[in-house]
Each structure stands twice: as structure tokens, then as C-alpha cells.
Amino acid sequence: MSVVRRSFVFPFILLLLTLGCAEKSEEQGEEKPHVRGIITDFEEERGQVLIENKEDGSVDSGPIWVSLSKDAELIVGGETVTVSLDGTLVGRNAEVWINGVIAQSYPPQTKAVKMVIH
Incomplete structure (x- = not known):
């Protein structure tokens, strides 16, 4: 195989491998939620809920006010x-x-693009 052909085939193979890996990661599911926990309060005026944020392993990382984005x-x-x-x-x-x-207030505030309530 000539050097020109080999230099064309190698990038093509890399492209196919990259596309194959990208599809596989999409099939594995979407990313984990950024905030997870129990809703402990509701602020009617601002339309926010206060969530006691729990990180993986149930570690308490503090409360955060969450409202919905448009x-x-x-x-x-x-x-x-x-x-x-x-x-x-x-x-x-x-x-x-x-x-x-995330707004740097206490408690911090943010807007959700997706919220799932169980």
C-alpha cells in the first residue's frame, strides 16, 4: 500500500472509531443530575423551591434555591x-x-433546564 493511500485510510478509520464511540455514549444515557435531594421549602413570590442537595453517596452539600428557566x-x-x-x-x-x-448567594440560586419530581 502506498504512503498516500495509507495516510488517507488512517484518518478515515479514526473518524469511524470516533463516531462509533459517540453513539455508544449516547446510548448509555444522559448525564447525572446536577442537584438531587428533598424539596424542603417553597418561595411563592420567586417561584423557587429549596432543595437539600445530596451528592452521590448521600453526602449533604447544602441547600440550593431552584427555579425553572423559561x-x-x-x-x-x-x-x-x-x-x-x-x-x-x-x-x-x-x-x-x-x-x-449558580448565583453565589446563601443559599445559592440556580435555574433548572429540567426537573424531575418523584
């Missing part, structure tokens, strides 16, 4: 709902995915 997906009991957050959610478990921005 296009957030809210799933309650396995069904996607169009209602906003309310006081009936206090005491329930929640998993939250955020856009990466």
Missing part, C-alpha cells in the same frame, strides 16, 4: 406537566439539571 422541562410523577412549581412539592425528592450558572 423553556424548562418539568416532570412530576413520570409525566411532563405545564404547571409551575408550588408548595405541594415540599417533601418530595427532586433531580435537577441546570445550565451551569
Whole structure:
């Protein structure tokens, strides 16, 4: 095989391997929630819930106020709902995915792009 052919085939093989690995990681599922814990309070004026955030292994990492972003997906009991957050959610478990921005207040505040209430 000539050097030119070999130099063309090698990048092509790498491309196929990369695409194959990318598809496999998507099949394994989405990323873990950024916030996970029990909803302990509700602030009606701001439409926020306070979640006692538990990291993996049930380590308490402190409370965080969470509100829904404009296009957030809210799933309650396995069904996607169009209602906003309310006081009936206090005491329930929640998993939250955020856009990466957390306000440096105490407790911290963030907006959810997806929230699943169990």
C-alpha cells in the first residue's frame, strides 16, 4: 500500500472509531443530575423551591434555591406537566439539571433546564 493511500485510510478509520464511540455514549444515557435531594421549602413570590442537595453517596452539600428557566422541562410523577412549581412539592425528592450558572448567594440560586419530581 502506498504512503498516500495509507495516510488517507488512517484518518478515515479514526473518524469511524470516533463516531462509533459517540453513539455508544449516547446510548448509555444522559448525564447525572446536577442537584438531587428533598424539596424542603417553597418561595411563592420567586417561584423557587429549596432543595437539600445530596451528592452521590448521600453526602449533604447544602441547600440550593431552584427555579425553572423559561423553556424548562418539568416532570412530576413520570409525566411532563405545564404547571409551575408550588408548595405541594415540599417533601418530595427532586433531580435537577441546570445550565451551569449558580448565583453565589446563601443559599445559592440556580435555574433548572429540567426537573424531575418523584
